[in-house]
Amino acid sequence: METTRQPLFGKTLNELIQLTVDLGLPKFTAGQLADWLYKKQIGSIEEMSNLSKKVRELLSEKFELGTSQPSKVQVSEDGTKKYLFVTGNHRFIETAMIPDDDRTTVCVSSQVGCKMGCLFCMTAKQGFQGQLTAGEIVNQVHSIEETADVSNIVYMGMGEPFDNLDEVLKSIEILTAEWGYGMSPRRITVSSIGIIPAMARFLTECQAHLAISLHTPFDEQRKSLMPVQLAYPIAEVVDEIRKWDFSGQRRVSFEYILFKGLNDTPVHVKELARLLNGIKCRINLIRFHPVPGTPLVSPDEETILHFKNQLNDKGIFTSVRASRGQDIYAACGLLSTKEENKDKGKSKKDKG
Amino acid sequence: MQLINQNKHELKPVNITGNEEISPNVFVVSWKRDENFNPGQVVKITADLHEPPRIYSICSGDKEENISVLFNVKPGGALTPRLSQMKSGEVIYVSAPYGSFTCDETPAHWIATGTGIAPFYSMIRSGRFSNKKLVHGVSYVNQFYFEDFLKKELGDKYIGCCSRETEGNHFAGRITDYLLAQNDLPKGDKYYLCGQALMVVEVRDLLIQKGVPFGQIYAEIFF
Numbered sequence: 001m002e003t004t005r006q007p008l009f010g011k012t013l014n015e016l017i018q019l020t021v022d023l024g025l026p027k028f029t030a031g032q033l034a035d036w037l038y039k040k041q042i043g044s045i046e047e048m049s050n051l052s053k054k055v056r057e058l059l060s061e062k063f064e065l066g067t068s069q070p071s072k073v074q075v076s077e078d079g080t081k082k083y084l085f086v087t088g089n090h091r092f093i094e095t096a097m098i099p100d101d102d103r104t105t106v107c108v109s110s111q112v113g114c115k116m117g118c119l120f121c122m123t124a125k126q127g128f129q130g131q132l133t134a135g136e137i138v139n140q141v142h143s144i145e146e147t148a149d150v151s152n153i154v155y156m157g158m159g160e161p162f163d164n165l166d167e168v169l170k171s172i173e174i175l176t177a178e179w180g181y182g183m184s185p186r187r188i189t190v191s192s193i194g195i196i197p198a199m200a201r202f203l204t205e206c207q208a209h210l211a212i213s214l215h216t217p218f219d220e221q222r223k224s225l226m227p228v229q230l231a232y233p234i235a236e237v238v239d240e241i242r243k244w245d246f247s248g249q250r251r252v253s254f255e256y257i258l259f260k261g262l263n264d265t266p267v268h269v270k271e272l273a274r275l276l277n278g279i280k281c282r283i284n285l286i287r288f289h290p291v292p293g294t295p296l297v298s299p300d301e302e303t304i305l306h307f308k309n310q311l312n313d314k315g316i317f318t319s320v321r322a323s324r325g326q327d328i329y330a331a332c333g334l335l336s337t338k339e340e341n342k343d344k345g346k347s348k349k350d351k352g
Numbered sequence: 353m354q355l356i357n358q359n360k361h362e363l364k365p366v367n368i369t370g371n372e373e374i375s376p377n378v379f380v381v382s383w384k385r386d387e388n389f390n391p392g393q394v395v396k397i398t399a400d401l402h403e404p405p406r407i408y409s410i411c412s413g414d415k416e417e418n419i420s421v422l423f424n425v426k427p428g429g430a431l432t433p434r435l436s437q438m439k440s441g442e443v444i445y446v447s448a449p450y451g452s453f454t455c456d457e458t459p460a461h462w463i464a465t466g467t468g469i470a471p472f473y474s475m476i477r478s479g480r481f482s483n484k485k486l487v488h489g490v491s492y493v494n495q496f497y498f499e500d501f502l503k504k505e506l507g508d509k510y511i512g513c514c515s516r517e518t519e520g521n522h523f524a525g526r527i528t529d530y531l532l533a534q535n536d537l538p539k540g541d542k543y544y545l546c547g548q549a550l551m552v553v554e555v556r557d558l559l560i561q562k563g564v565p566f567g568q569i570y571a572e573i574f575f
Binding site: 119230294 | 361394407451452453549550557560566568569570573575
């Protein structure tokens, strides 16, 4: 009878300690395991050479290593790479690696597909096919060619991180702990559409930066762009953010995709300034990358620059994010594994 | 009674007043209503404060004695298998009603799949269905929840679409097949969608393709 072995990769130190207790191993084995899992690159439990053969065999009976290599890599003319990974339940996810002068940013996915249904997003068009585990999230950093060079991680790939908060928090713990990758949480940004209770928990339990997808300050307009507005209006999201201190090193930023004639007007500038008044934040303007079947287009460069200047004049630090990897559909809003996941069954709601 | 609760995301204990299986593995669970709500709003529910709550649309009318929600049992789920076994008098934890998936008198199409019928059923039970047409898509005919009531109230403004069975007087096919076949979808109507994420984006794309401005399309999502 085939038995399913649990992945070791993705376990926190506490979980590894519990595992050693359950197996009757010395507790220090947990530290050794963390070291092999997160500080080294190995391909099997057998390679954990400072563990005895007996311990390795014991572990192999119940566990597998749990890392997985990308099944496909595409390279953009600007150096951006898009990696395709297969998840534990045989679904596909994408990860973008964006090299810059002095930094290497990895954009990780947190779900297979997405439930949020944003009008401008390619991932939304495939519906929702499942949650990623912490291991599957961290693996997107661990198993790419550039893993040793990664300077920044952004949770801006497929899915809504706050709809999978337990696993996202666990993945950040692994990435930031001394026994893990030892990254500073200030090098990690989690982007959300603003699920308020989960956002409050994230801000309580985690020191990583927060980015909120805003896209329009007007209620009715946001409802038609982002269905989440019906449940968590942006005004309430901002009210919650106002309760938190962003005057130190932790930053909050607002993502704003510009749509021609829709949200790029002086009225929007004025309302954005009113909405964000008093919050130490920045706005990242994003060029819209056309999504098939969506009646939205990007404004011209002059309009984008003018919008940016108007916001800066209002005292809100605003920049325009460079579009990267557009030719391989790795740019913002373009990640999708709809075709790869097509024959894997229909979208399912989360288990309730 | 207060319409707006300041701590609307906080959970409070309530006693179940009814839990009826209306179709195989589909239940309507109820508790006493102690505050007002707007039909179309949602509540969070959990049976165990250690488990994250799930969001469900209210399916009862706004003047009824109880608040009810419609749910189907998801095998292996944290909430619904347990909730389906709970009896009157047992305690669950619910939030105040919230959300703005609500309708006015504007002519509108209501488009739902499966248990996504709930917010529209609430609106109809609340008497708020003038100028509305309801399209309900299901896989099997026993998923046409509340069909008799809906037919009685809406008459020919109620359209059932069944994709896997052809019994009864229903449109045979998916809800997208039905909408694709319509050549006269009013472009001035509002369109309210409630169901699985994939249905929502597919129907929205289809409506836009048929000339409905995206600003007139509202979607309820569950997470």
